Amino acid sequence: MSDTPETVLVEHVLDAISDQRLRAGTKLGEQALSDLFSCNRAHVRRALATLAAYQVVDLIPNRGAFVSTPSEDEARDVFQARRAIEATIIRNVVRRADEADIASLRTHLATEDSIRSQNDRPKAIRASRAFHMLLAKIGRNSVLEHYLAELTMRTSLIIGLYGSNAASLCSDDEHARIVQSIADRDETRAQEMVDHHLRHIEGEIAFGEEAPRVGPLSMILSPDRTTG
C-alpha cells in the first residue's frame, strides 16, 4: 500500500476505533490531527472524507468531524449485516482453508489465550477482532473482507457505547469451537457456531445505558505507535 499522510491518518484512526481508544462522539479537529500527524489540513480533510465514507465518522458542516455514534437501530442492522457476511465467509473458509490456514488459526487462538490472562482489555479487543479478520482473509473474498473490516470497527463503537460488562468480548471458547469445526470441515456446524457467536455478542449489549467519555486526542492517537 501507499504511504501517503492520508493513508497513515486513516489507518491510525481506524485502529484507535477498533481498539476502543477512540470512542463515539469524540471530535476530530483538523488542527489537532494535522499537528499530530505533521501534515497540512488538506490531507486531514481528505482523510476525514474517507473515514466518513467508511461510516465511522460523521461530517457536520461548519462543526467538524466526530466519531459516529450508532443508534440502537443502526447497531442491530450492523449485527444482522455481520451475520449475513460472516456466514458466507465461514463457508468459504471451510471450503478453502488449507493446513497452513488452520495452523494460523490455532496460533491465533493461543495468542488470544495468553492475552486473556493478562487482563489487558484493549489488547483483548484487538485480538478478538483480529480473529474475525483472519477468518475473512482465509475466506479469500476481498469484498467481504473489506465490509467485515468496516463492520467490526462499527461493532467496536457500539460495544464501547452500550456494551456493559467485560463479557462483551468474544469468548475464546467460542472461537476455539469455530476453529475446530473448520478443521473438521463441518460447514453446517461452523456456520451455526459463528451465527450463535455473533448473536451472543449482540445479546450482551445493554442498550439504553451509555458510557461516554472523552480524553485528549494526543493521548489516544499517537502517530508513531507501532501498529501490528
Place this chain on the structure above:
Amino acid sequence: MSDTPETVLVEHVLDAISDQRLRAGTKLGEQALSDLFSCNRAHVRRALATLAAYQVVDLIPNRGAFVSTPSEDEARDVFQARRAIEATIIRNVVRRADEADIASLRTHLATEDSIRSQNDRPKAIRASRAFHMLLAKIGRNSVLEHYLAELTMRTSLIIGLYGSNAASLCSDDEHARIVQSIADRDETRAQEMVDHHLRHIEGEIAFGEEAPRVGPLSMILSPDRTTG
C-alpha cells in the same frame, strides 16, 4: 441530505456509473470536474476521496482519478457478496413488507415492463438496478442497503466491462417471480429466486473479452440533468 458540492458531484458520478454512461478506466480529471460542477478543486478532491472509499474510483498518485476496472476475481467476489447480502435482504422483505410495499413492487414491475418495450438500454439498466434497491429499502436494514448500493454500482462497471449480450440485463420475468414469492410470503422460494437470478446475471458475463470506450466527460456528466 445536505447539498454540498461534494455530495452533488458524488451522486452524479455514482448515477453515471450505475447507468453505464461512465465506464471503467475513464479518467476523472480535477479541472474537468470542477468546471462541470462549477466548484473548486478542493471540493473535487474530497469527492474523489469519497468515491475511492466506495471503491468505484482508483486514486493513483500524481496520475489522477480513474473509474475502477474490476478484475475477474474481484467481479466474482462482488457477485458472491451480493448473494450473501441480498439473501438476507429478501428474507427481511418477506417478513417485513406490508401491502403498500408489495404494491410499490408491482408498480415498479410495470415500469420495467414499459421501459423494456422502449429499447432504451441505459434506462433499462437504471430501472433494473432500482428494483434491487427497492427491495433493499423495503428490507429496512440501512447497512445492507448501503452495501448493496455499492455492489450494484460495481456490478454495472463489471457488466459494462465484460458483459456481452443484451440479455445481461435482469429479465423482468425473474423480477416478477421474485415479487410473486414475496406476496406469497414464501421465504425459501424467494431466497432461491434471488440467488438464481444473481447467478443468472453472473453467468452471462463473458470474462476475457473487454469493451473499453471513452467519451468526453461533459457529455456523460451534466450536473444539471434531472436525477430521479
Place this chain on the structure above:
DNA sequence: TCTGTTTAAATTGTTAACAATTTATGTTAC
C-alpha cells in the same frame, strides 16, 4: 446566581498561487 448579550478566540470553509510531476508536442538523428 442565573440569563442574555457582547466580544474575543478558535475552528472550519474557500480561494489562489506556486511547486512537482506527468503527459503531450515537436524536433533531430538514424
Place this chain on the structure above:
DNA sequence: GTAACATAAATTGTTAACAATTTAAACAGA
C-alpha cells in the same frame, strides 16, 4: 518512417492566506 530526446503544456500536489461560522469567554442586568 521510427526512435530517442528536448521542450512545452497540462495536471496533480502543496501551501498559505483570508473569509465565514461556531464556540468560548467576559460582562452586565435582573
